Amino acid sequence: MMADPSQTCDVLVVGGGNAALCAALTARRAGARVILLECAPQAFRGGNSRHTRDIRYMHARATEYVTGPYSEEEFWEDLVRVTGGETNQDLARLTIRESAGLADWMLANGVRWQRPLRGTLHLTRANLFMLGGGKAMMNAYYDTARKLGVLVAYETEARELRVRDGEFLSAAVRRGGETHEVRAKSVVVASGGFEANIPWLKEYWGDAAENFLIRGTKYNQGRMLKELLEHGAKPVGDPRGCHAVAIDARAPKFDGGIVTRLDCVPFGVVVNRDARRFYDEGEDFWPKRYAIWGGLVARQPDQIAYSVVDSKAMGRFMPSVYPPIEARSIAELAAALGLEPAPLVSTIDEFNRSVRPGTFDPGSLDDCRTEGLDPPKSHWALPIDRPPFYGYPLRPGITFTYLGVTVNERAQVMMHDERPAKNIFAAGEVMAGNILGRGYLAGFGLTIGSVFGRIAGREAARHALG
C-alpha cells in the first residue's frame, strides 16, 4: 500500500527497519492511525534489519530453537563485559527484561524460527535464529502492517522535523521530487545510524572513510539523527565510534551483508600493504576478536590488509563468498595480491621460524604460538608452508555507528535541558548508544530495536490518543 504522505495521522514513524515496524505495529494495535515513511524503494525496504539472522533474548529454559537458559544476570554480565560498563543500567535492564517477551511477540507478528546455523560464533544458547533471516522477518512485519492498516510510504524521505519547545509539529518529506508536509500527534524516529554517510564519517576518520565498505543499506544517511541533534536532543555515544569487522575487499560498497565477512584471520597471518604484520591474529577466540579487525584494518595505510593462509587452513573456517586468491608459492601469491614479493616472503619466513611446536586445537586457546616475534601470534600459530597458498584482501566493513540521541525508559527523546521531548520518540540504532556505549553483543541490535520499538509505539499512541 502506497500511502499519500500528505495525509494527517496520529503517529508518524520514520524508518522502515525492525525498530520502525515494531513501533508501527504496536501503535496501530493500540488504535492509532499510523503512517510509516521508508526512504528506500519497496525492494530494498527493511534497512540493516534485513541483513540480520538472530536475536538475543532472556529465557528460562531450552526450547526446540535454543540449547539452554539465558538469565537476566548472565545477559547483564555479558553486556557489562563488552561495553566496559558504558551503558545506562536502567535502560539496559529494561531491555533485557522486556526481551523475554519478544519470542512470542515476533511469532504473533509472523516471524518463524529455525534451529541455529553452524559456524555462527557460538550463539546457539542465547540467540534465536529467524527462519529466512532478517529479510523474511521484515517481509512478515510488512505483511502484518498491511493487514492491520498501517500506511506505508516507500521512496519517501523525511527531510526536516518541525519542532517547537520540544514538541513535534510536522515533518517535511520528499517523494518523487515533491515536498509534502506530514502532520502527526507524535513521531517515532527509527531511521538507523549514519554509517552510509561517508562525508559525515570523514569528519571523524578523515579520508580513510573513503575506503570503508558499508555492510548494510545505503539509505542510513543519519539525516533524522542530525535533525534531532540540531533541535536540541541530547547526544549519546562516541561520534567516532562504529562497529566494524574485516570483510572481503571485493565486497560492494553497500549492502554486502553477512556473507562478505571473513573468518580466516586466526588460521594464518594478516599483513598490510607493505607486507608487514600489525596485530596478534591469535590473541583470543575469534568470536571475541572479530569485531576489532575492522578498526585495525582502518588504521593501516590505504585501509587495506591481506589474510594469508596455506592449504592446512582450508575447511577450518566458514567458506568465503569470493574465492581466495591462490598460488603455488608465497612470492607468486604476493604478485597475485599486488604486493611486493620480497617483503611478503621475508614476513612469512620470519613468522615460520618463530613458530614453536604445540598441539593445534581451534577449540581451545592452544599452545601453538610464536616466540621472539613482534607482534606475536599467541595461539593457533602453524607454519605457513604447505602449498597452495591463499590470500584474501580485507577492508573495514562498517556495520553501524554509535552516535545517537538520549532517551528515557518511555523512549522519549531527551533534550539538552534534561527534559523529555513531549511527543518525540526514538527506537533502534538511532538510540542504541544509550545501552551499547561501545563493543557489541551479537543479536543485541535487534533486541534493543524491538524492545524500544514496542515501547516507542505504545507511548507514541498513548500520547496521540490520550
Ligand SMILES: Cc1cc2nc3c(=O)[nH]c(=O)nc-3n(C[C@H](O)[C@H](O)[C@H](O)COP(=O)(O)OP(=O)(O)OC[C@H]3O[C@@H](n4cnc5c(N)ncnc54)[C@H](O)[C@@H]3O)c2cc1C
Ligand atoms: C550485515 C549485518 C548483519 C547484522 N546481523 C545482525 C544480527 O544477526 N542480529 C542483530 O541483532 N543485529 C544485526 N545487525 C545489526 C542490526 O542490523 C541493527 O542493529 C538493526 O537492524 C537496526 O535496526 P533499525 O530499525 O534501527 O535500523 P535499520 O534496520 O537500518 O532501518 C533504518 C531504516 O530507516 C530508513 N531511513 C533512514 N533515513 C530515513 C529518512 N530520512 N526517511 C525515511 N526513512 C529513512 C532506512 O531506509 C531503513 O529502512 C547486523 C547488521 C548488518 C549490517
